[in-house]
Amino acid sequence: MTDLFDQKRSGTSITIERLSQRFGQNTVLDGIEVQLDAGQVLALLGPSGCGKTTLLKLIAGLLPVEKGQGRILLGDTLVAGDGHFAPPEARGLGMVFQDYALWPHMNVGRNVSFALEMRGMGRKQAMLRVAQALEIVGLKGYEARNPSSLSGGQQQRVALARAIVARPQVLLFDEPLSNLDRDLRESLCHEIGALLREMGTTAVYVTHDQEEAFALADRIAVMQGGHIRQLATPELLISEPASVLVAEFLKLGTLLEARHVPPSWHPLIAPVVNPQHLFIPQSALSFAHGQAANHDLSPETRQLLMSELRGEVVAQRFRHGRFITQVRTTAAPEGLVLATDARLQTGQIIDLALDWQRLRWLPQAA
Numbered sequence: 001m002t003d004l005f006d007q008k009r010s011g012t013s014i015t016i017e018r019l020s021q022r023f024g025q026n027t028v029l030d031g032i033e034v035q036l037d038a039g040q041v042l043a044l045l046g047p048s049g050c051g052k053t054t055l056l057k058l059i060a061g062l063l064p065v066e067k068g069q070g071r072i073l074l075g076d077t078l079v080a081g082d083g084h085f086a087p088p089e090a091r092g093l094g095m096v097f098q099d100y101a102l103w104p105h106m107n108v109g110r111n112v113s114f115a116l117e118m119r120g121m122g123r124k125q126a127m128l129r130v131a132q133a134l135e136i137v138g139l140k141g142y143e144a145r146n147p148s149s150l151s152g153g154q155q156q157r158v159a160l161a162r163a164i165v166a167r168p169q170v171l172l173f174d175e176p177l178s179n180l181d182r183d184l185r186e187s188l189c190h191e192i193g194a195l196l197r198e199m200g201t202t203a204v205y206v207t208h209d210q211e212e213a214f215a216l217a218d219r220i221a222v223m224q225g226g227h228i229r230q231l232a233t234p235e236l237l238i239s240e241p242a243s244v245l246v247a248e249f250l251k252l253g254t255l256l257e258a259r260h261v262p263p264s265w266h267p268l269i270a271p272v273v274n275p276q277h278l279f280i281p282q283s284a285l286s287f288a289h290g291q292a293a294n295h296d297l298s299p300e301t302r303q304l305l306m307s308e309l310r311g312e313v314v315a316q317r318f319r320h321g322r323f324i325t326q327v328r329t330t331a332a333p334e335g336l337v338l339a340t341d342a343r344l345q346t347g348q349i350i351d352l353a354l355d356w357q358r359l360r361w362l363p364q365a366a
């Protein structure tokens with residue numbers, strides 16, 4: 001389309017080694033390790049206060065890495081740690097923030113061209129690049145507009161154009177969509193994902209929104225309390241959460257305290273010290289329409305499962321074209337969670353089929 005896109009695979013790898021950050025007595029990041037390949041998109045996903053923005057600022061050079069607190073490399077270049085500190089402008093970055101951070105006294109064209117002008121690029125060439133960047137984000141011809149005359153979504157597109165115009169090797173996003181309404185968030189999220197893939201730029205994307213992370217990222221770091229609890233592809237996080245913490249945070253299914261006596265599992269009636277946890281992904285359960293499933297199980301196990309897996313529908317909500325259904329069973333008084341195509345009545349008794357192969361035993365901590 002344009003020569004911005006001709007810079008295919010222009011991203012660089014990111015390596016973060018043993019990175020920690022303290023503010024006073026407060027350890028905000030603790031032993032962070034990341035290896036991200038060139039052109040990949042990493043989402044930092046976690047609850048408020050878990051350290052996502054701090055990690056992004058350290059990558060950006062907006063915060064220095066304290067002595068002995070780890071290293072950051074972009075490609076083969078050490079940019080922070082071991083006595084090195086490359087300022088943000090020397091790191092080849094583009095940044096997009098939650099609040100757009102456009103300069104209100106400059107028109108759209110100047111906002112986008114500013115970084116190019118600072119680098120001494122001639123005005124004619126800069127304006128050509130600006131036009132390309134605006135076209136890419138769907139704002140062709142908007143150069144003369146004032147930011148205040150644009151909608152929130154359009155302002156964020158300008159911010160995106162400003163971030164990509166200088167062909168950064170790494171793009172950093174800090175909750176860029178959280179000020180936008182839901183529909184716009186979804187469509188812009190999709191567009192950013194497509195753009196990143198097209199440009200081949202490496203990106204780190206901070207969000208507390210699971211759907212954004214799963215829609216955009218090649219890899220997701222689930223953060224909590226200054227730690228990365230798991231860094232994996234979206235598919236692996238769904239099928240193999242590394243711990244109870246990750247499975248609980250992502251709400252991907254049901255966690256049961258249980259006792260594992262292979263090949264069977266037994267729900268715990270009374271609490272015990274250090275129970276094991278059985279993770280039942282939503283995808284492991286289906287509405288059996290009264291038919292017995294699990295033919296590959298031993299008769300004893302099948303009997304146990306089938307007797308336990310008849311339950312009462314306690315709640316349903318609609319999400320992404322399916323009904324997320326909570327079913328109370330003897331084994332899971334809190335309710336098993338599955339997705340169904342059918343709308344069911346509260347109080348209805350249904351049979352569930354369980355794909356035994358998808359169950360996982362999880363350790364308590366990360």
Ligand SMILES: Nc1ncnc2c1ncn2[C@@H]1O[C@H](COP(=O)(O)OP(=O)(O)OP(=O)(O)O)[C@@H](O)[C@H]1O
Pocket residue numbers: 023028046047048049050051052053054055208
């Ligand atoms: N400059 C600072 N001085 C002192 N404490 C700080 C500073 N910056 C961040 N913190 C603290 O570090 C912790 C992590 O903050 P951070 O902004 O990285 O979290 P976050 O995961 O991005 O949260 P949110 O989603 O709410 O933005 C918080 O407890 C915060 O109060």
